[in-house]
Amino acid sequence: MSFTLALVGRPNVGKSTLFNRLVGKRLALVDDQPGVTRDLREGEAKLGDLRFTVYDTAGLENVTDDSLQGRMRRLTERAVEMVDVCLFIIDARVGITPADEIFADILRRRAKHVILAANKAEGNAGQGGFLEAYSLGLGEPIRLSAEHGEGMDELYHVMRPLAATFDERAQTEAPETDVAIDEDSEADNTEGGEEIPEWVPTLKRPLQVAVIGLPNAGKSTLINQIIGEERLLTGPEAGITRDSISLPFTWNGTPMRLFDTAGMRRKARITDKLEKLSVADGLRAVKFAEVVVVLLDAAIPFETQDLRIADLAEREGRAVVIAVNKWDIEDDKQDKLKALLETFERTLPQLRGAPLITISAKTGRGMDRLHDAILRAHTIWNRRVATSRLNNWLSVMTEAHPPPAPGGRRVKLRYMTQAKTRPPGFVIKCSHPDELPKSYERYLVNGLRASFDMPGTPIRIYLRGQGDENPYKNRTKTQPSRLKKHKKPDH
Incomplete structure (x- = not known):
């Protein structure tokens, strides 16, 4: 990326809509009510041949105290000082407000480069506000419609000269970064050993980690x-x-992409449309993640919703790490930890053996252990076992505990191989696959965890019937062919 761009302005002027258009995806939540965006959202933007990093910011409000709006404003002001260019967006249909004039003065003093844009300017309704924008003293405004894509060409021509300047700066300042990335990229698809692919996270392919939990x-x-x-x-x-x-x-030398998600309450309690969109956005982050950190509150751990959230991560097939936060305020830590482990084993048997880490996000206690647990869970999630070892193990398991014989016909497990990783998936060829009970599948899953050191990770078993049991089973009986006498044709 050649430069960074921040979209700033009052609430509900269309910053998130423009952000989604620049990145080409519906990443930011968009709603009619003001104040939807609260954090800085980062995305890789594309405008013609320009490639840059764009930040969607919270709406600027004239509040300076420690309230939520005041903290949102300070976060946006930090973004203004951090980026190369600020795109100041006003609502052309509303016109210039006193708040716009205050924020224009802030941008003049703090921003390196400012571009003024009048959004929602399609049609005659935005003509008055577009003309008023000249009074801010930030140069000639750009007439935009983020919703309909109007004005993108004009925005490109204004940003093109700035992009050329930043390209020259990047070539002179940071040539070493490309070399480091190229060296790491060679290890993306390497596999070392029979059981554990030595995939190493790189800057191009970082480890995807999502943090989920209750509000x-x-x-x-x-x-x-x-x-x-x-x-x-x-x-x-x-x-x-x-x-x-x-x-x-990059956390302790490990390139990662960290996903912060909205708190997930019970579905019955979610009535607000915006909260539904937030939870859906968080569920999408879980699907893209490789490791999911389920964060619990030490004061109220393993509530019903916590169990649902952990089960969701397991059903999505993600490596799971349980982290118990606010451990610094617990008094009787040993008894509390013992109770946590007992509850974990009892309520989440499908994640048996997954790491449970006590941390304090406020003080930083347990961060190194959490980092190691994430890497360990990811390694197990990528584990591969040789077919010969699997079949030897299968014969031992079936001898120790033979499969049932429903209706007098015993289910025979004949062959086993690992079909996939991330999470580990195993295919078993057997007779009567539909009649093998779930309890026996759980017996096999628990055996795989214990025998091949795969605690906590989701394991999938796929039962397949023997395709070559009787190749003539569905064929109809045919009579042997006989030679027929052909009459000579009459001439």
């Missing part, structure tokens, strides 16, 4: 602690995070 469990605080800065909005209010925010970061 106010400390998800945003945890990610801020990992990256070492107040990048995400936090506070005592529950449900601050709305968008699923992804952040690239």
Whole structure:
């Protein structure tokens, strides 16, 4: 990316709509009500031949206290100072407001480069506001319609000269970065050993980690602690995070992309349309992740919704790490930890053996153990077992506990191989696959965990019938062919 661009302006002027258009995806939540965006959302934007990083920011409000709106404003002001270019967006249908004039003054003092855009300017309704934009003293405004894609050519021609300047700067300042990426990229698809593919996360293919949990469990605080800065909005209010925010970061030498998600309450309690969109965005982040950190509150761990969230990650086939937050305020830690482990084994048998880590996102306690647990879970998630070892193991398991014989016909397990990883999936060729009970499948899954060191990771078993049992089973009986006498044709 040659430069960075921040979309700033009052709430509900169309910043998120323009963000989605620039990145070519519906990443940011869009709704008619103001104040939907609260965190900085980052995306890789494309405009003609320009490639740059764009940030969607919270709406600027004239509040400077420690309220939620005040913290959102400070986060946006940090983005203004951090990026190369600020695109200041006003609502052409509303016109210039006193708040626009205040924020224009802030941008003049703090931003490196400012581009002024009048959004929602399609038709005659936005003509007056577009002309008023000249009074801000930020140069000639661009007439835009983010919803309909109007004005993108004009925006391109304004940004093109700036992009050329930043391209020259990038070539002189950071030539070494490309070399480091090229060296790491060679290890993307390498496999070493029979059981564990030595896939190494790189800057091009970072490890995808999503943090999920109930509202106010400390998800945003945890990610801020990992990256070492107040990048995400936090506070005592529950449900601050709305968008699923992804952040690239190298944690203890491991390139990762961290996903902060909205708190997931019970479906029956979600009535607000925006909260439904936030939860759906978080579920999409879980599907893209490789490792899911289920964050629990130490004061109220393993509530019914916590169990549903952990089960969701397992059903999606993701490697799971259980992290118990706010451990610094617990008094009787040993008894509490013992009770947690017992509850975990009892309520989540499908994740038996998954790591359970106690942490404090506020103080940073347990961060190294959490990092190691994530890498360990990801390694197991990628584990591969040789077919010969699997079949030897299968014969031992069936001798120790033979499969049942429903209706007097015993189910015979003849052959086993690993068909996939991420998560590990195994195919078993057997007779009467439909009649093997689920309890016997669980017996095999637990045996795989114990015998091949695969605790906690989701394991899939696929039963297939023997295709070569009787090749003539569905053929109709035919009479042997006989030679027929052919009469000579009459001439």
